[in-house]
Amino acid sequence: xxxxLTVLVENQPGVLARVAGLFSRxxxxxxxxxxxxxxxxxxxxxxxxxxxxxxxxxxxxKQLHKLINVxxxxxxxxxxxxxxxxxxxxxxTSQQSRAEIVEICNIFRAKVVDVGRDALMVxxxxxxDKIDALVELLRPFGLKELVRTGKIAMVRSTKNKSKINEExxxxx
Amino acid sequence: xxxxxxxxxxxxxxxxxxxxxxIPLYDALYNCEGLExxxxxxxxxxxxxxxxxARATGKVGVCIATSGPGATNLVTGIANAYMDSVxxxxxxxxxxxxxxxxxxxxxxxxxxxxxxxxKHNYLVKDLKELPRIFKEAFHLAASGRPGPVxxxxxxDVQVAxxxxxxxxxxxxxxxxxxxxxxxxxxxxxxxxxxQAKRPVICAGGGVILSGAHEELLKLANTVSIPVTTxxxxxGSFPEExxxxxxxxxxxxxxxxxxxxxxxxLILALGTRFSDRSTGSVSSFAPKADIVHIDIDPAEIGKNVxxxxxxxxxxxxxxxxxxxxxxxxENSAWTSQIASWKTHYPLSYDRESAEIKPQYVIEQxxxxxxxEGIIATxxxxxxxxxxxxxxxxxxxxxxxSGGLGTMGYGLPAAIGAQLxxxxxxxxxxxxxxxxxxxxxxxxxxxxxxxxxxxVILNNGHLGMxxxxxxxxxxxxxxxxxxxxxxxxxxxxxxxxxxxIRIDKKENVVKALEESIKIxxxxxxxxxxxxxEENVFPMVPPGGCIDQMMTGGTKK
Numbered sequence: 001x002x003x004x005l006t007v008l009v010e011n012q013p014g015v016l017a018r019v020a021g022l023f024s025r026x027x028x029x030x031x032x033x034x035x036x037x038x039x040x041x042x043x044x045x046x047x048x049x050x051x052x053x054x055x056x057x058x059x060x061x062k063q064l065h066k067l068i069n070v071x072x073x074x075x076x077x078x079x080x081x082x083x084x085x086x087x088x089x090x091x092x093t094s095q096q097s098r099a100e101i102v103e104i105c106n107i108f109r110a111k112v113v114d115v116g117r118d119a120l121m122v123x124x125x126x127x128x129d130k131i132d133a134l135v136e137l138l139r140p141f142g143l144k145e146l147v148r149t150g151k152i153a154m155v156r157s158t159k160n161k162s163k164i165n166e167e168x169x170x171x172x
Numbered sequence: 173x174x175x176x177x178x179x180x181x182x183x184x185x186x187x188x189x190x191x192x193x194x195i196p197l198y199d200a201l202y203n204c205e206g207l208e209x210x211x212x213x214x215x216x217x218x219x220x221x222x223x224x225x226a227r228a229t230g231k232v233g234v235c236i237a238t239s240g241p242g243a244t245n246l247v248t249g250i251a252n253a254y255m256d257s258v259x260x261x262x263x264x265x266x267x268x269x270x271x272x273x274x275x276x277x278x279x280x281x282x283x284x285x286x287x288x289x290x291k292h293n294y295l296v297k298d299l300k301e302l303p304r305i306f307k308e309a310f311h312l313a314a315s316g317r318p319g320p321v322x323x324x325x326x327x328d329v330q331v332a333x334x335x336x337x338x339x340x341x342x343x344x345x346x347x348x349x350x351x352x353x354x355x356x357x358x359x360x361x362x363x364x365x366x367q368a369k370r371p372v373i374c375a376g377g378g379v380i381l382s383g384a385h386e387e388l389l390k391l392a393n394t395v396s397i398p399v400t401t402x403x404x405x406x407g408s409f410p411e412e413x414x415x416x417x418x419x420x421x422x423x424x425x426x427x428x429x430x431x432x433x434x435x436x437l438i439l440a441l442g443t444r445f446s447d448r449s450t451g452s453v454s455s456f457a458p459k460a461d462i463v464h465i466d467i468d469p470a471e472i473g474k475n476v477x478x479x480x481x482x483x484x485x486x487x488x489x490x491x492x493x494x495x496x497x498x499x500x501e502n503s504a505w506t507s508q509i510a511s512w513k514t515h516y517p518l519s520y521d522r523e524s525a526e527i528k529p530q531y532v533i534e535q536x537x538x539x540x541x542x543e544g545i546i547a548t549x550x551x552x553x554x555x556x557x558x559x560x561x562x563x564x565x566x567x568x569x570x571x572s573g574g575l576g577t578m579g580y581g582l583p584a585a586i587g588a589q590l591x592x593x594x595x596x597x598x599x600x601x602x603x604x605x606x607x608x609x610x611x612x613x614x615x616x617x618x619x620x621x622x623x624x625x626v627i628l629n630n631g632h633l634g635m636x637x638x639x640x641x642x643x644x645x646x647x648x649x650x651x652x653x654x655x656x657x658x659x660x661x662x663x664x665x666x667x668x669x670x671i672r673i674d675k676k677e678n679v680v681k682a683l684e685e686s687i688k689i690x691x692x693x694x695x696x697x698x699x700x701x702x703e704e705n706v707f708p709m710v711p712p713g714g715c716i717d718q719m720m721t722g723g724t725k726k
Contacts, residue, residue, distance in 0.1 A: 009346075010346065014283065014284075014287075014295075059474060067346070069346055072346075
């Protein structure tokens with residue numbers, strides 16, 4: 001099962017290497033890892049998607065805790081949260097297919113950010129399912145290049161998903 | 173400024189080896205009062221000596237090396253300390269900050285290399301950070317689950333001048349070890365201890381690290397719980413005690429391993445359930461509930477599932493438990509234990525005319541009254557020393573447990589002797605291991621350390637030979653040391669005393685003679701049978717009650 005961990009760490013050189021090294025050393029599988037500065041410039045927040053059952057996850061989190069630079073770990077898999085990923089896709093186009101591709105993008109609220117003679121670059125933010133769906137729809141046209149950021153996540157302030165948040169999710 | 177930091181931490185002895193990027197540091201060490209620098213002959217020796225010093229004294233061991241090869245030579249020693257949770261601070265020189273990342277002469281990224289084998293490490297890029305980093309490093313090394321901490325200091329930072337203010341306190345947001353156990357959980361554990369019919373305590377190195385041996389003895393006595401120890405836990409419980417089962421695991425005693433597999437409760441104290449202790453995990457202690465008490469939460473549930481986890485310092489937790497457990501006799505279980513001990517004692521061919529290594533170890537115990545500090549290398553001799561010496565005091569058995577580092581014993585014995593001048597220090601070695609760091613012998617000579625180096629010479633890399641005999645059809649691939657130095661001449665060449673013993677009747681005499689030599693180390697080379705094996709032995713991956721006991725039952 002996939003778990004999403006948000007990990008608060010000290011913003012210091014080498015922290016990412018420590019975390020990444022820990023995962024490879026202990027044989028834990030990372031699906032994705034993102035890292036960036038937080039509201040406090042001394043701290044960074046990592047979002048790590050990790051695959052494993054409960055005992056594995058417990059070890060991951062305990063071993064992470066042992067790293068001196070790691071301050072806090074939260075498994076947000078079960079918490080109401082917003083999880084997002086950004087994807088850039090360069091898809092082959094021709095005179096005939098361009099309109100169809102743009103239409104698909106519109107349905108997904110994906111943005112066309114670059115247009116060339118024989119390719120389009122599309123940008124979209126969303127969760128796993130949405131991104132996968134778009135990628136699959138575009139695949140038949142020919143994917144020239146694809147890059148995903150990995151997930152970032154944040155726990156919602158409200159305990160229950162409010163309507164606004166749900167709408168937000170649709171628009172996201 | 174580095175030395176000022178060390179003095180603030182009450183460091184009196186450091187082990188090291190100079191080199192290009194630590195010349196400024198060594199310049200400060202020149203004529204430095206109150207800080208004795210022990211010049212080793214190889215950086216690995218410095219790390220092991222600091223490690224042995226730390227284990228014998230309980231203080232933080234400190235070693236120094238230069239950048240590049242100096243630093244990489246420390247790596248085995250750091251890994252060794254990490255595996256066995258030894259508090260150490262390692263100071264390495266580094267190329268000047270302007271040369272970092274440029275593959276400068278003798279540059280190596282030692283912080284990166286040691287990520288996986290240190291509790292934490294630092295690269296000091298600014299002199300202003302130096303005092304805080306030293307304060308943190310010593311705190312990290314010694315507190316919680318101890319471990320080695322490395323500080324890499326570029327040369328320009330070493331020579332920089334600045335105001336020296338040593339911080340009073342440590343503030344690390346992400347580091348708060350739990351010492352007091354959770355009270356509700358302690359009550360629950362006390363209850364099941366009181367209810368258990370066949371409890372066994374499994375004491376690991378954590379008992380020694382937290383200084384909990386007295387509490388352990390009290391608990392065992394109060395509730396009549398037999399105690400087995402891991403290799404790292406040897407000395408945490410007196411082995412002459414009737415409740416002592418000796419060591420468990422791959423080369424554990426039969427009574428310890430039988431007791432584990434019959435127990436209905438295992439009280440695991442400061443142990444990480446290494447594969448050498450548990451054998452096959454799935455068949456380990458099949459009838460028992462496991463209470464796992466450890467200061468490192470990550471150890472709980474890592475190798476063995478525990479229904480009753482208890483995070484805390486063993487000493488603190490035991491103190492709390494002692495208030496809650498009920499005194500009892502439990503004679504059914506203790507008499508079962510006693511009967512195992514009578515029926516399956518450690519055995520070897522006592523009548524043999526040859527020198528048996530077990531006999532040598534027993535005689536060392538006799539002659540020292542168990543008061544000696546026993547360091548070991550790694551191999552058969554290590555297991556004989558673990559099994560046949562009656563360990564009764566904490567910090568008196570100094571051995572590479574987790575990493576299994578050949579070449580550890582001699583430098584560790586030097587460190588131990590320098591930390592404990594009044595103690596009689598032995599290094600039990602094999603003819604293979606001793607050659608891995610033999611260069612450190614000169615350090616013992618230089619400092620007039622009367623260490624007894626007992627070489628049990630069987631002309632083989634004995635432990636691997638034993639495995640080849642038992643599991644590889646006696647194909648002795650590269651384990652026959654047919655060409656061996658003359659250890660007596662070698663001792664003399666170094667200025668140490670050397671005695672070769674090839675007759676059983678001379679064993680005691682030679683040992684007595686060596687004890688009289690107090691101004692230099694002595695090498696005692698005992699010629700033992702090449703075929704002698706370590707028994708009992710559980711085949712790797714087997715269940716620990718399936719022991720091979722060898723053919724020489726007595």
